[in-house]
Amino acid sequence: MKVSALILHLESFIPLKQEEKDRIEEQFVPQTVKRKHKLLTAGEVCKDYFFVVSGCFRMFGVDDKGFEHNIQFASEKDWIADIGSFYSQKTSQLNIEALEPSEVLRIPQLGLYELFNNIPKINRIFKVMIEYKYIELQNRVLQNFSSTAEQRYLAFLEQYPHLKNRLPNTQVASYLGITPEFLSKIRKDLRDS
Amino acid sequence: MKVSALILHLESFIPLKQEEKDRIEEQFVPQTVKRKHKLLTAGEVCKDYFFVVSGCFRMFGVDDKGFEHNIQFASEKDWIADIGSFYSQKTSQLNIEALEPSEVLRIPQLGLYELFNNIPKINRIFKVMIEYKYIELQNRVLQNFSSTAEQRYLAFLEQYPHLKNRLPNTQVASYLGITPEFLSKIRKDLRDS
DNA sequence: ATTATTTCTTAAGGTAGATTAAGGGTGTTA
DNA sequence: TAACACCCTTAATCTACCTTAAGAAATAAT
Known part of the structure; x- marks a missing residue:
């Protein structure tokens, strides 16, 4: 049953x-x-917050030249939504797309508020969850400033071992903020050395 | 009284x-x-979470070449801490430094847990607060990927009007992820055009 | 199985932004 | 009033990464 994965995840907090x-x-x-x-x-x-039961998603924005930029991936036991749009109910600039056939549990805004209002613990669980995500994002900002694309690629492989064999390199390049061609060169250089 | 600024801020949630x-x-x-x-x-x-009553701070990391990279500023009515280190009580890689003479309210880890455990609302307030910060950071990641340094500089001026006349350009450059020399060139180009 | 689509690679030429170096401005402390 | 610390600017040179192009390889759809 799909829901059991969610309950297990919540009870880990x-x-x-x-x-x-x-x-x-x-x-x-x-x-x-x-x-x-x-x-x-x-x-x-x-309109919804999603808990990923199985599969994999990417969240990305499109710039004025039409290029896509991945800002995060989400796979098993992870949550995904454009929380800015979700809480404000303003239009989103972002897209969330399945990279594999996937299963999710969706909760609409009203449903989540129902839980926030009636189960105080849920606020704390969501607080901790978003704190983790905030730290992850902060590390990413710091890393983007202080390392080369090659270092960032190596760090990505270490940090997301469960993703490295599931994602096409073109998606990884977009996440690293480089072109697929340049990632290809990095991989070649690593192979040669 | 300093504390009234804090209470006012919390009650805005x-x-x-x-x-x-x-x-x-x-x-x-x-x-x-x-x-x-x-x-x-x-x-x-x-060891502490800080609420800024007045003044201004920067949070920055130092890379292996000794260069400093600002990852956020915090001024009046803002919060600052390395929340990764704060909650895990592991050593931090980050620095928090006053850019002006400032006043803060400090709360230690145990004090904050006291509040989380005894005042359920506080969990919800901190959840919402960190959500705002998460969205801000996410926008920054997207912007860093999809715009030039000049566009990011202009966006910074718009987004942080209360900071633009208080910070030396060298701090702004560090926040934008560029050198002070290049920021100087950008400013010249904007002046000329 | 076959086609269609997406993905990976290589390489030549181009650009945003870094580096280095040097001079001038501004404010703070003695 | 000097001396010091910090900040801003300009300009020449350099490099990490982008752009364009085009063929090969892998995957997905029919």
């Missing part, structure tokens, strides 16, 4: 009472998505 | 009872800091 678990389960809707399907398209409002 | 306010006030310690004084030095553990 704080244990929950059966009554709370039931209440949480009620708010989530399981959904199967095909490769390349978008959970969010730029220009729309992000 | 959720109203608090007098009893809760008293309990919060108890945990914070006011502190005056001189220009260039460090609230956190790389290699130490981040």
Whole structure:
């Protein structure tokens, strides 16, 4: 059952009472998505928060020249949404797209507020979750400033071993902020040395 | 009184009872800091979370060549800490330094946990606060990928009007991820055009 | 199985931004 | 009033990474 992965994940932060678990389960809707399907398209409002049960997603923006820039990946046991758009209900500039056939649990804004209002623990769990994500992002900013593309590539391989064999290099290049051609050169240089 | 700025800030998220306010006030310690004084030095553990009452701080890392990279500024009504180090109590790689004579309210780890455990609302307030910071950081990552240094400089001036006349350009350059010399060229080009 | 689509690679030429070096401005402390 | 520390600017040279192009390899769709 898909929902059990979610409950397990939440209880890794704080244990929950059966009554709370039931209440949480009620708010989530399981959904199967095909490769390349978008959970969010730029220009729309992000109406749902997603928990990834299986598969893999990327979140990306498109610049004025039409180039795509990956700002994060999300796979098993991770959460994904444009939280800026989700909480403000303003249109999003971002896209969320499946890189593999995937399964998610979706919770709409009202459902999540229901939980925030009625299960105080949920606020704390989400606080801690977003803190982790904030730290991850902060490390990324620092790394982008203080290392070369090659160093960042090596760091990516170390930090996301569960992704390195699942993603095409073109997606990795976009995440690193370089072109696929330059990533190809980096890989060649690493092979040669 | 310094603490009133904090209470006002917290109540902009959720109203608090007098009893809760008293309990919060108890945990914070006011502190005056001189220009260039460090609230956190790389290699130490981040033992406190800081609310900035007045003045201005920068948080920065130092790379292997000795160059400093600003990852955020914090001024009035903002919070600052290396939250990774603060929550894990592991040594920090970051520094927090006053750019002006400043006043802060400091809360130690145990004091903050006291509040998280006894005032459920505080979890929600901190959740929302960090969500805002996450969105800001995410926008920064996207912007760094999809625009030139000149565009980023213009965006910085727009986004942080309260900082642009308070910071030396050398600090702004470090935040933008460029050298002071190149920022100088950008400013000249903008002047000429 | 075959085609269609996406992905990977190599290489030549180009550009944003770094580096180095040097001179001038401004404010702070003695 | 000097001396010091810090900051800003200009300009020449250099480099990490981009652009364009084009063929080969791998994957997905029919």
